[in-house]
Amino acid sequence: MSTQTASLSTPTTARAAGPAPAAKDLSQQRQKEMLADYFEKLTRAKEAGQKIVYTFVPGNLNELIAAAGMMNVLPEINALQSGMRGRSGGYITEAEKHGHSEDVCTYVKCDIGMMLNGNIGPTGTKLPEPDLLLLSYTGCFTFMKWFELLREHYKCPVAMLHVPYQPEGRITPDMRKYIVDQLEKSIIPALEKVSGRKLDRDDLAARMALSSKAEDDLVAVWESAKHTPSPIDGYFGGVYYIGPIFSAFRGTQGAVEYYRELRAEVEERIRLGLGPVGPDGPIGPERHRLVVEGPPNWTSFFDFWRMFSRENAVVCASTYTRVGGLYDLGFRHDPDRALESLAEYCLGCYTNLGLPSRIDLLEKYIREYQADGFLINSVKSCNSFSAGQLLILQELEKRTGVPGGFIESDLVDPRYFGKANIDNRLQSYFQMLDARKARGYA
Amino acid sequence: MSAPTDPCAPLLARAEALLEDLSLHGVAAWKAAHGGAPAIGIMPVFAPRPLFEAIGVLPVNIYGGGDRVDVIKGDAYYQSYICHIPRSTIEMGLGGQLDALDGMVFPSTCDVIRNLSGMWRMLFPQKYSAYLDLPQTFEAPLGGLFYRHELSRIAAELVARGARPLDADRLREAIIVENRRRALLADLASLRAREPWRLKASEAYLLTRAGAVLPCAEHIELLEAFLAAAPERPVRAYDNVRVIVLGAFCEQPPIGLIRTLERSGCDLVDDDFQLGLCAIDGAIPLDEDVGDQSPLDTHDPLDALVLSYTLRGQATATRYIADGVKGEALVNRVRTLGAEGVILAAPSFCDPALLDQPMIEQALNDAGIPFTSFKYAENSAQFQTIREQAGAFSDSVKLWGAA
Ligand code: SF4
Numbered sequence A: 001m002s003t004q005t006a007s008l009s010t011p012t013t014a015r016a017a018g019p020a021p022a023a024k025d026l027s028q029q030r031q032k033e034m035l036a037d038y039f040e041k042l043t044r045a046k047e048a049g050q051k052i053v054y055t056f057v058p059g060n061l062n063e064l065i066a067a068a069g070m071m072n073v074l075p076e077i078n079a080l081q082s083g084m085r086g087r088s089g090g091y092i093t094e095a096e097k098h099g100h101s102e103d104v105c106t107y108v109k110c111d112i113g114m115m116l117n118g119n120i121g122p123t124g125t126k127l128p129e130p131d132l133l134l135l136s137y138t139g140c141f142t143f144m145k146w147f148e149l150l151r152e153h154y155k156c157p158v159a160m161l162h163v164p165y166q167p168e169g170r171i172t173p174d175m176r177k178y179i180v181d182q183l184e185k186s187i188i189p190a191l192e193k194v195s196g197r198k199l200d201r202d203d204l205a206a207r208m209a210l211s212s213k214a215e216d217d218l219v220a221v222w223e224s225a226k227h228t229p230s231p232i233d234g235y236f237g238g239v240y241y242i243g244p245i246f247s248a249f250r251g252t253q254g255a256v257e258y259y260r261e262l263r264a265e266v267e268e269r270i271r272l273g274l275g276p277v278g279p280d281g282p283i284g285p286e287r288h289r290l291v292v293e294g295p296p297n298w299t300s301f302f303d304f305w306r307m308f309s310r311e312n313a314v315v316c317a318s319t320y321t322r323v324g325g326l327y328d329l330g331f332r333h334d335p336d337r338a339l340e341s342l343a344e345y346c347l348g349c350y351t352n353l354g355l356p357s358r359i360d361l362l363e364k365y366i367r368e369y370q371a372d373g374f375l376i377n378s379v380k381s382c383n384s385f386s387a388g389q390l391l392i393l394q395e396l397e398k399r400t401g402v403p404g405g406f407i408e409s410d411l412v413d414p415r416y417f418g419k420a421n422i423d424n425r426l427q428s429y430f431q432m433l434d435a436r437k438a439r440g441y442a
Numbered sequence B: 001m002s003a004p005t006d007p008c009a010p011l012l013a014r015a016e017a018l019l020e021d022l023s024l025h026g027v028a029a030w031k032a033a034h035g036g037a038p039a040i041g042i043m044p045v046f047a048p049r050p051l052f053e054a055i056g057v058l059p060v061n062i063y064g065g066g067d068r069v070d071v072i073k074g075d076a077y078y079q080s081y082i083c084h085i086p087r088s089t090i091e092m093g094l095g096g097q098l099d100a101l102d103g104m105v106f107p108s109t110c111d112v113i114r115n116l117s118g119m120w121r122m123l124f125p126q127k128y129s130a131y132l133d134l135p136q137t138f139e140a141p142l143g144g145l146f147y148r149h150e151l152s153r154i155a156a157e158l159v160a161r162g163a164r165p166l167d168a169d170r171l172r173e174a175i176i177v178e179n180r181r182r183a184l185l186a187d188l189a190s191l192r193a194r195e196p197w198r199l200k201a202s203e204a205y206l207l208t209r210a211g212a213v214l215p216c217a218e219h220i221e222l223l224e225a226f227l228a229a230a231p232e233r234p235v236r237a238y239d240n241v242r243v244i245v246l247g248a249f250c251e252q253p254p255i256g257l258i259r260t261l262e263r264s265g266c267d268l269v270d271d272d273f274q275l276g277l278c279a280i281d282g283a284i285p286l287d288e289d290v291g292d293q294s295p296l297d298t299h300d301p302l303d304a305l306v307l308s309y310t311l312r313g314q315a316t317a318t319r320y321i322a323d324g325v326k327g328e329a330l331v332n333r334v335r336t337l338g339a340e341g342v343i344l345a346a347p348s349f350c351d352p353a354l355l356d357q358p359m360i361e362q363a364l365n366d367a368g369i370p371f372t373s374f375k376y377a378e379n380s381a382q383f384q385t386i387r388e389q390a391g392a393f394s395d396s397v398k399l400w401g402a403a
Helices: A003-017 A026-044 A062-067 A075-084 A088-097 A106-116 A142-154 A173-195 A201-224 A253-272 A301-309 A335-347 A355-368 A389-400 A419-438 B009-020 B025-033 B049-054 B085-094 B111-123 B140-159 B168-194 B201-212 B216-232 B255-263 B301-312 B328-337 B351-367 B384-400
Strands: A051-055 A070-073 A132-137 A158-162 A288-293 A313-318 A373-379 A404-409 B039-042 B058-061 B103-107 B128-132 B241-246 B266-270 B341-347 B371-376
Touching: A026 A070, A026 A253, A051 A173, A062 A070, A062 A173, A062 A201, A062 A335, A070 A173, A075 A088, A075 A106, A088 A106, A106 A142, A132 A142, A132 A173, A142 A158, A142 B351, A158 A173, A173 A335, A173 B140, A201 A253, A201 A335, A288 A355, A301 A313, A301 A419, A313 A355, A355 A389, A355 B111, A373 A389, A373 A419, A389 A404, A389 B111, A404 A419, B009 B201, B009 B216, B025 B039, B025 B058, B049 B058, B049 B140, B049 B168, B049 B216, B049 B301, B085 B111, B103 B111, B111 B128, B128 B140, B140 B301, B168 B201, B168 B216, B168 B266, B168 B301, B201 B216, B201 B255, B201 B266, B241 B328, B241 B384, B255 B266, B255 B384, B266 B328, B266 B384, B328 B351, B341 B351, B341 B384, B351 B371, B371 B384
Parallel strands: A051 A070, A051 A132, A132 A158, A288 A313, A288 A373, A373 A404, B039 B058, B039 B103, B103 B128, B241 B266, B241 B341, B341 B371
Antiparallel strands: none
16 A cells, blocks of 8 residues: 555665665566556646546455546555655644644545645646545545545545445345445446446456456465565565555556566565565564554654564564455455455455454464564554454454554654654563563463 | 422433433333343444334443443543543443343444444353444435345344344334324424523433433323423523534533533524434335335335435435535524524544534535534533633624624
8 A cells, every 4th residue: 555655755765764775676666667657647647638536445446447447546545655755744734724623534634735735646746636536435434534525625526335344254245236236336337427438347357357366476475474584574565565456556467567576576585585675674583573453654654664673573464454455365356256356355355344353364364474473553543443453452362372562653643653652662562572482482 | 489390390300310320220121021122222323213113122322421430441442542432331331331231233333333343242242233334325226225134134133132023014113103203303303493491402402312212102202291391381581692513423422511501601402412313304204205216115114214314314424425515404404493603512533523524614614604613522521611612602603693
């Protein structure tokens, strides 16, 4: 989800704050080019007659949007990019001045602030206004309010896709049918009306086949972290890996190639016995293997990452990197059941799962990735993630015997990243893990 | 000479006693009198009560502990930046105050209540726990059918736990009774709007909220008795500012806060405190002609219940307003009721209410309607600041017609 930002801003930020960055892998280079090309196209979209859909990452219908001949813009990604570029604080203040409560999601306020300041995107050019707001209501109530707010500003049509919640971690035929019916009767007609052309269903199926290929390789990348030492960091590094597939590139040949290259690079790292690359270069011998629940903080992303990399703590699995699809549980986009499969995709995003299923997933990760600790980064902005995390903490400790850590920050509001406080907590946590190891706990 | 007695006082006292019955003794008594029939808690905002009554289940709207539960254990489950109602509800559950309930239903109000549904399942595995996904699309073949499945599913799950089978005749009967209640609530609302000194907001609140724990027929008796006695109340008209309160539909303000607003020169002529009972405009359209809603049909009572929500659900912060204009319903309400201003009162950290607020403010600004806003928590104890703010607001409206 963060890849766009990360690719665009990592080198500068990391260089400014520490040693020389690691040399770019082929996959990183490719991702950078893909993004630059996409933003370039977005900049020229209006003059090229290209219709623009704003939509959200979880439950995004990228193949459908592309098969309808449209391009997407993802406001969460704009917000996190603003966070990484140090702009979010000002945007949030601007939105609060316009009556937005200090209590609510800072992604929303950051996006509104950016809109009020001319909607300048990550590449420094103005983002095109939406022709359609595709409100895929998956896993987060705030999405609905967010697009109600944008609709007030842009006065453009909204297409609502109501995705039911999975309270019991199970997709029922009624849920699937409800979504497929909405796609057929409401979403596809809305896309066709705005794009002015009929949906090409063969193109849709072909895109879904491409999605599936990329998803296979992404899962191989995730699962590489079961190896010791892990060749990847599945959280801080992981947010780079999810970039193409969570954003505009799922269902494209570019994504297939990106993930094939990434997988090959990761397999090569395993062969060479290498660990992941951190913000300041290769991370030293793996000392802690962690599972992380919750999104990262974006305003101090690299400082946050360094608190782990400095301690040679590697995140082998994370739930944030599953908000745009739980491919490692077996889901794949299926060209033979295109709409059913899109429905299952929307239903299966991580934050659309009931709390018991989220705990089961975290437990599975802790066991399968042989983590010696797990950490919850609880962000103030996001009730969808955060409400219930203290029970998650208790329950996971009870089930696995692995000690959990709990820190609080925010997505893009710099006021809520207490650097010294978080650092102290993490250091104490890592010391505790060391002490446990010294006492013979695996 | 002794002061004239208020014939409504015993009715209001009963309603207040129900509000204060946090341990649900009344619910336990109902169960005992009904052979142990199930009672089910319903978190805010809305679930259709006739469905439960039709299968012999007592629906009990749960609004947390208000300002009379000390939250100790509940705080261990929530970070400081999450609203108060889930923590006091957990406190009550862990403390045994909800033991009279056989289960809980969590409607799709917001992410907090959604996640609480899973927490409940884990903390109280022996009890029934269901998430009710209310539709956010309102066409009969889409959200209508989905919602019908949801209601059928919940009914079937409760039947498997001892409720009576869902039967069309009994559901029809429950809807007819509910429609009678709806008419009485409308009468209550119009009395309050007409003569707010005869029925104060705090009294209307108590009378309405009584319906959260009473079977519908008993609530009807209470409302009828009040409406019959109300003309005899000794009252004195005041020259207050007429305001509508909006945003307090889930975590409830303490009754003391509502009374504080009344004492600050405001007649609260309408509010959304008890949205759970008032979320539908008008009657459930049983056997009514509502145009083609196929495959649903108002002659089928379950379909009628579904259509009451899809066609007549109020424009609230928790409902997607598809083609409507945000705040339009409120502006119309202000005009219809002759209100002079709006108080936006939201629980701290309440996503739906607070995310809605800028759009509502815009609509009020555009319509030239004065408003003020504040936040509260269900356990707020100090009302002085709010009293001053509401007092200044009512003064400014009186003086200049704008805040
Ligand atoms: S007070 Fe608001 S945020 Fe809290 S549970 Fe109720 S609706 Fe949700």
